[in-house]
Amino acid sequence: MSLAELLAAFSLASDLGLGQPMEHVLRAWQIASRTGEHVGLPREQQEALFYVAMLSWVGCVADAPEVGALFGDDIAFRSDGYAYDLAGASAFRFFAGHAAAGAAASRRILATAALMATNGREVVRGMQSHCMTVSSMAQQLGLAEPVGEGLRQFFTRWDGRGVPVGIGGTDIALPVRLFHLADVVEVHHRVGGVDEAVKVARTRRGSQFDPSIVDAFCDIAHDVLPQNESHTELRELIADDLALRRPLTESELDVALESVADFTDLRSLHRAGHSRGVADLAAAAASKLRFPADRVQELRRAGLLHDIGLHGLPGTVLDKPGPLAATEWERVRLSAYYTERVLARPPALARIGATAALAHERMDGSGYHRGVSGSAIPVAGRILAAACMFRALIEPRAHRPARSVKEASEVVREEVRAGRLDAEAADAVLAAAGVGGKRRTGPAGLTPRETEVLRMIARGASTVDVARTLGISKKTAGTHIERIYTKTGSCSRSTATLFALRNGLLDPLDL
Structure with missing residues (x-):
């Protein structure tokens, strides 16, 4: 790119x-x-x-x-x-006509007077x-x-x-x-x-x-x-x-994406560093789940860009100190749609955007913007959702103070119990954040190593490829694959791949 x-x-x-x-x-x-x-x-x-x-x-x-x-x-x-034409009388009409727009008439009068008294110094x-x-x-x-x-x-x-x-x-x-x-x-x-x-x-x-x-x-x-x-x-x-x-190097691309993330966070007084924080936390969680290095990097980039759609959300909604009206919530939901649309081109960004747009989806289908649920949400999306929620909780917002790390972790666990966040993804995020997290098995009782091997063979890796990549013997790699087939009820790579897809263990874009 x-x-x-x-x-x-x-x-x-x-x-x-x-x-x-x-x-x-x-x-x-x-x-x-x-x-x-x-x-x-x-x-x-x-x-x-x-x-x-x-x-x-x-x-x-x-x-x-x-x-x-x-x-x-x-x-x-x-x-x-x-x-x-923003100069002279035309500019005065424009600025005066928009002073404190949406507020009570008394406040609008005061705002217009202040604008005149200071000669638009704040502008x-x-x-x-x-x-x-x-x-x-x-x-x-x-x-x-x-x-x-x-x-x-x-x-x-x-x-x-x-x-x-x-x-x-x-x-x-x-x-x-x-x-x-x-x-x-x-x-x-x-x-x-x-x-x-x-x-x-x-x-x-x-x-x-x-x-x-x-x-x-x-x-x-x-x-x-x-x-x-x-x-x-x-x-x-x-x-x-x-x-x-001229193409960017990998490191140049990361610097550019970090810059975009920083500017996105500037839209709110309370979000400085949010996108970087989500990106780093999601990447650390993915590493704990033994994601391949290239997928960890891709997830971090999705974390950097997951809120780029907020450019379509006015600050009066983003930083509203009280409850949002129904129409305002609809604009918030649209922000995830905008994230996907903005990143739809070029192709190198589309893949990142497909994950980034999942940051606000929930396992029970109550999230946005698509309202997908369960196995339709890839593991990367589940991790990003948990990381985004945890990071947002420990940051202040216009309507509440920042939560403590302990309080935030309790909220995340409650979301798991309610079926809105994935347990394995949430545990990995909490562990990455340094607040524990239980060791869990994956679907069908797969261990983290077996889940890693399943992802590899679903992408076409042979037993030899698995052994070489993981630094284990061919015999050990074969044992992992046999156990995967037994636990998942699979009889071939294709049926194991279908199991991985149905349980959200594999991004369909990989195939």
Whole structure:
């Protein structure tokens, strides 16, 4: 997988946070790139344009709690912002109209007064935080300095009335000026067609947008605006650019996924480190259950990304201090669906996403988003669910304080007794967390070693392969296989494989 493919997938989560359909950012990049060809964007700056486009809105998670405190639903706030030129009287109407949205009239009046008295100081501070935070992400990912510089200029304007104040005109990097226009016209084109896209570009010419870019865009709008019904294939988009196609090493991929996880957790004031914690705990539990090293690594990556769908959940729901309404719970349930959708492409992420989306499923079918149960949940999904629950319990949330490790372990055990968590997975998670966990046998009385051997032979390993991989004699490996067949009532590798699948011991994607 290349970094470009990963960030293109991550941009789908950014779309959710903007209240836009998935692929908004990708389509905006297409518009900016095509327009750039007509205004002389140097070839070497095309790569910077791509990364600026993919990352520009990622920083919105950095100030999501603050935006929620000032303007209510942060996703609705950002979505509505595309209709306004955010400077002068237009900006005042927008911010005043959204101050404390959803609150009582008295609070809205006070919020509007505070906004006027401080001249929007908190809004400016949020923009600065956004830019600096996402710039640090670019640095962590090893992107070139022009990308970081461009991201720090994201809230600038051609007329110099943006953030930082006074930076405008040609002092703004050309890739940024191109994306400023493309980000807005993509929304207006999707809603109102080519005429509406051209109209908003001309209306903001010389204020928000570079006049020369507006003029070039209006001349070729019919050619550069993508068809609304088109479906963007990530690999096709970057196929012609060798720089974007460079594959990540395994260690680089882990660093990139950790960065995505950290940014996802920023959506809430109470979730810092949650995704990393779940990932490490799930991986440690899988190791205790003798998962192969590659599956442990895969499960850790799924843990890092299991909450990426939360980008589609407003902070007012995510950090609500009281009980959630039915409609709010439905949005929470959708977050697991969004996780699976965001990670559905490219293929290298789809496998991770299939596991990540299981983090909130339960053995009795009461989880979400699919409501699957029992053997339909692979062991990796059961481990992830237990790890996610335990880790969440020992972290504070808006509606409760953090539980102690002992209290959390008792809750997890109660969930096992109630049939919602898998006993073997929960015990492995608790053992990995250092709070005990009983040694249990698997289905049909299989020992942990026999379960490990069953997974191997189900994937096609011979007796010799099992012996070599586990460092045991061929005779011992054969004895393990005979006992597996006896305990499971199997007579061949195929029937043993079916037993493993029916009991959730094997991910169907392995076969």
